[in-house]
Amino acid sequence: MRTKVRQTIEDHRMLSPGERVLVAVSGGVDSIVLLHLLHELQGELGISLAVGHLDHRIRGEEARADAEFVAKEAEKLKLPLVLEESDVPRYAEERGLSLEEAAREVRYQFLEEAAEKVGAAKIALGHHRDDLVETLLLNLIRGTGLSGLRGIAPVRGKFIRPLIGCSREEIIAFARERGLEYRQDRTNLEQRFLRNRVRMELLPLLEGYRPGVAARLARTARMLGEAADYLEELARGRLAKLVLAQREGELVLDRGKFLREEPFLQSLILREAVRSLRGSLRDLGFEHLQKMRELSARKEGEAEFHLPGEICFLRRGERLILGKGRAKPRRAEPPAYAFELPLRLGENLFNEIGWRFTLEEVEPARVRALEFDRDPLKAVINRDRIDGPLSVRNWRPGDRFRPLGMEGTKKLQDLFIDEKVPREERSRIPLVCDRQGIIWVVGLRLSDDYKVREETERALRITAR
Structure with missing residues (x-):
């Protein structure tokens, strides 16, 4: 099991030499085994450890006994300890949460804060393979999308799960072999919790249909997790291309x-x-x-x-x-004044209109590739064509320009109508201009007069956010 955990840590790049790891220890068999395994491996991995324990004020004297037990374990291993308590039942009542939901929220918040206190870059949790399978089945019962079928991720931000490849049976066997003492949480046996019923009733039933089903479900969850990660990354890329404005x-x-x-x-x-x-x-x-x-x-x-x-x-x-926010997104009311602000090379932050503009000189060799950037909030313009200083302003009655690809000029009002821009939004759309007129209607259209041409020697890339 020691070898398996070491391999899991390496496969998922959970830890780096020199890092401190906060081990979340409840006192149960999973967290105690995790603590002792990481303690054995810390020399090989080049890491240091600290222990975190939270009393949820749910189980009275039993919970206090758990805290004392964890404190003794930390002292025995000569590890720093962060020990706190929180009134989870009250937290649940105030926020309208179930006791399970409230305990999870409070616990993760405590672990984040405890990690900061001891300077830990990672937080190790005791979830194992059977927890992963239980979560998968729970999500199926409740109804879920693809992301819910991944079960429990081995790594999520600073949270790591080195036991995710080990079964509950292996963990208990390891504790027995090493003579490790641990605490029993009686709530893990209470039938009122759906997770307990899944573990105690559904999983044994499935194993009866086909032995080894837990291992196969865990493997399926890992494959689905990889697919979900890929699709989420794809969606983030597509989202970026759809953004017209971001404040x-x-x-x-x-x-x-x-x-x-x-x-x-x-x-x-x-x-x-x-x-x-x-x-x-x-x-x-x-x-x-x-x-x-x-x-x-x-x-x-x-x-x-x-x-x-x-x-x-x-x-x-x-x-x-x-x-x-509680209210619906603010309507894009026209500004009470006509604005015109200077644009310079580098970053230009205009809090008064809620926009940031970044201007960068582009090397001639890169001009042709950048001309066709599909991001509506980016434009590459012919710098040789610019007349005088650049500015950003809003729409004025009578504004005209020559949209990219057109022979003649067009009223800006007509462009807004064609692009179905609501009337109340039009005065908030920034226009990048020089002394001659409009260069770029941000998010909509570049002027044909300022496009990059074959003879262009200098170009300017403008990014609006």
Whole structure:
């Protein structure tokens, strides 16, 4: 088992020499075995250890006895200990959570803080192969997407699970061989918890149909996890190409491009958009994604939909807006004044209009490749054509320019109508200009007068965010 754990650590690149690891120790057999295995391996791995334990105030005297036991284990191994308690039942009541959900939230928050206290780069958890299988089955029972079928990830941020390849049977056998003492949590035997019923009833039943089913389910979960990781990465890339504007707590997406994505990818893109705003996907279900897709596909009108975690989804014309906060995303009201701000090489942050512009000189050899960048918030322009200083301003009545590929000029108002830009948004769309006129309508169209040509010797790349 020692060899298996060492191999798991290497396969998943869990640890690097010189790192300190906080080991989450409840006192149960899984965490005690994890602690002793990492203690044995710390010399080989070049790591140092610390111990973290949280009393949830759920099991009274038993919980206090657990804390004393863990403290003695840490002292015996001469390891630093972070020991705290938290009123989980009260936390659950205040937030309307189940005891299980509240305990998980509080525990992870404690571990993050404890790791910071002891300078730990990683937090080791005692989840093993059978936990992975139980999670897979639980998610199937409750209903889940592909990401829920991965079970438990071996590595998630700073959290690592070195025992994920070991069965519960192997862990108990290791504890017996080494003469390790551990605590028994009676709540693990209570039938009122669905996870306990899955472990005590469903898994043995499945093993009766075909011995070794747990190992095969774990292997399936790992393969599905790899597929889910790939698709999530793909969705993040597609999301980046749909963003028309991104401000703090708000994303604006191109509806037309979104609807051209495959239906399955649409759901994944929306998940990643919500994750980017909330930092998590807690309580976001299939029905929420389905509703957002349905509202996006409507041919006309506006629509609003509130999501868990105080996120609001708004369909407005050809824009899909996701905003953070109880109220719906702020409407793009025209500024009360006409703005015009200078643009210089480097980064230009304009808090007053909620935009950041980055201007970079581009080497002539790279001009041809960059001319065709598909990001609507990037433009590469012919620097030789620029007349005088650059500025960014908003729309003024009578503005005209020559859109890329057109012979004559066009009113900016007509462009907004063609692109289905709502009236109240038009005065917020930034225009990059020089003394001669409009160079770039950000997110919509570049002027043909400033495009990169064969004879172009210098170019400028402008990125808006």
